[in-house]
Amino acid sequence: MATPADLTVLEGPADRVAPLLLGAVLRHDGVAVRLTEVEAYGGADDAGSHAFRGRTPRSSVMFGPPGRLYVYFTYGMHHCANVVTGPEGSASAVLLRAGDVVEGLDLARSRRPGASDRDLARGPARLCRALALTREHDGVVLGEGTVELVPGPRPRVWETGPRVGLREAPDRPWRFWLPGEPSVSAYRPAARRPRRAGGRASEE
DNA sequence: ATGCTGATGGCCT
DNA sequence: GGCCATCAGCATG
Numbered sequence: 657m658a659t660p661a662d663l664t665v666l667e668g669p670a671d672r673v674a675p676l677l678l679g680a681v682l683r684h685d686g687v688a689v690r691l692t693e694v695e696a697y698g699g700a701d702d703a704g705s706h707a708f709r710g711r712t713p714r715s716s717v718m719f720g721p722p723g724r725l726y727v728y729f730t731y732g733m734h735h736c737a738n739v740v741t742g743p744e745g746s747a748s749a750v751l752l753r754a755g756d757v758v759e760g761l762d763l764a765r766s767r768r769p770g771a772s773d774r775d776l777a778r779g780p781a782r783l784c785r786a787l788a789l790t791r792e793h794d795g796v797v798l799g800e801g802t803v804e805l806v807p808g809p810r811p812r813v814w815e816t817g818p819r820v821g822l823r824e825a826p827d828r829p830w831r832f833w834l835p836g837e838p839s840v841s842a843y844r845p846a847a848r849r850p851r852r853a854g855g856r857a858s859e860e
Numbered sequence: 861a862t863g864c865t866g867a868t869g870g871c872c873t
Numbered sequence: 874g875g876c877c878a879t880c881a882g883c884a885t886g
Contacts, residue, residue, distance in 0.1 A: 695878070697878075704878070705878090706871095706878075709872080709873095712871075712872070713871085714870080714871060714872090728870090728871095728878080729869080729870065729871090730869090730870080730871090730877060730878070730879065731867080731868070731869080731870095731877065731879050731880080732867070732868030732869035732870070732877095733867070733868060733869080733879080733880080734879050734880070736878060736879080738878090751878060753878085770881095779879070779880070780878070780879075781879050781880065782879090782880080819878070820878075820879095821877085821878055821879070822878060823877095
């Protein structure tokens, strides 16, 4: 059994920690993923953060100490995982957007039927699926249970841009990724929902 | 390659 | 009741 990974890197604010997680390996239940794309959330004035309007049942883990997983459920079918960073109480976290499967390839394939290897963990919900992370893992302490995070060498280069799928704070370049990685998802501005045509003319 | 859209349910006002 | 830190499928160029 290996010594626990040093996670002191997580103690800083999310936008400073996020790029340092590029290249880190997250392992759970037979599959490990090397992170290639992440996003920072939280802090005092991030309108795009789940914590922006204060502590709620869903976001409460974000307000706790760094080194835990914050996993939420969205769109009625998808899970997304974050690593909570510091300082404690700042409600900061790094969303794990994409990675490469580096262990347990066959298991990951079986969890994502029909997906190409490149797509196995390309996108936050796909990454959770490949790693079998669900709301059951919300709040777990990294390294103490079945979820392990092993930081890699400090990345030397990365790129930044606006976060994906957010209407708020499109100007804040808090998405970080490794250049040239096939598993990095394409940028898409937040979809504005089509309102149902003009009013209530539609029937049921 | 890009673009739209439905699925589907928890979360929050 | 409206809004999603999304994805797959299908359409089109």
